[in-house]
Amino acid sequence: xxxxxxxxxxxxxxxxxxxxxxxxxxxxxxxxxxxxxxxxxxxxxxxxxxxxxxxxxxxxxxxxxxxxxxxxxxxxxxxxxxxxxxxxxxxxxxxxxxxxxxxxxxxxxxxxxxxxxxxxxxxxxxxxxxxxxxxxxxxxxxxxxxxxxxxxxxxxxxxxxxxxxxxxxxxxxxxxxxxxxxxxxxxxxxxxxxxxxxxxxxxxxx
Ligand code: PRP
Numbered sequence: 570x571x572x573x574x575x576x577x578x579x580x581x582x583x584x585x586x587x588x589x590x591x592x593x594x595x596x597x598x599x600x601x602x603x604x605x606x607x608x609x610x611x612x613x614x615x616x617x618x619x620x621x622x623x624x625x626x627x628x629x630x631x632x633x634x635x636x637x638x639x640x641x642x643x644x645x646x647x648x649x650x651x652x653x654x655x656x657x658x659x660x661x662x663x664x665x666x667x668x669x670x671x672x673x674x675x676x677x678x679x680x681x682x683x684x685x686x687x688x689x690x691x692x693x694x695x696x697x698x699x700x701x702x703x704x705x706x707x708x709x710x711x712x713x714x715x716x717x718x719x720x721x722x723x724x725x726x727x728x729x730x731x732x733x734x735x736x737x738x739x740x741x742x743x744x745x746x747x748x749x750x751x752x753x754x755x756x757x758x759x760x761x762x763x764x765x766x767x768x769x770x771x772x773x774x775x
Pocket of ligand 1: 724725
């Protein structure tokens with residue numbers, strides 16, 4: 570049995586469809602209820618719906634053998650897992666954004682609001698730019714509008730959230746997409762099953 574942690578939400582549902590097509594279907598997952606664990610012994614799979622940012626925790630600690638999470642999470646938390654495959658879905662980017670008229674003249678400490686503290690610190694350290702980090706948990710776009718920060722470091726997908734709040738991308742930091750990750754011990758003991766799944770999924774996504 571392979572235990573698979575999927576991110577709850579649109580991305581997870583898309584990923585499940587890919588896995589199902591690859592031969593790892595679990596029809597009960599489509600039942601309209603609030604269950605979080607589904608298994609199909611025939612196909613040797615058990616799926617868990619977990620909060621997207623928690624997938625790597627389940628996989629790192631071995632509660633799940635494999636899982637799917639964004640590259641942003643892997644960069645931010647550096648979990649001790651194997652990154653097996655770029656699933657080429659959930660594509661977006663980590664970027665610096667600010668009000669359209671904002672220009673960083675480098676004269677004073679830059680106030681940066683973000684959920685991604687490590688990624689933001691690493692980026693500005695690479696530019697030798699002094700920053701003051703303001704750690705937020707969501708709705709980051711509001712920070713520069715209210716003067717809480719000069720810029721934000723956040724995920725941009727369609728750009729709609731920025732646009733609707735009169736902000737714009739100033740710098741791109743790194744590209745993001747969903748990754749298939751594996752627990753290190755599971756990969757050792759279930760090498761064949763996990764590699765088999767990864768290969769089938771890879772063939773499907775091309
Ligand atoms: C993410 C991100 C942006 C938005 C970008 O937010 O933090 O706010 O999506 O998407 P867009 O470019 O397509 O508009 P999320 O929905 O995860 O919510 P939160 O960060 O506010 O919690």
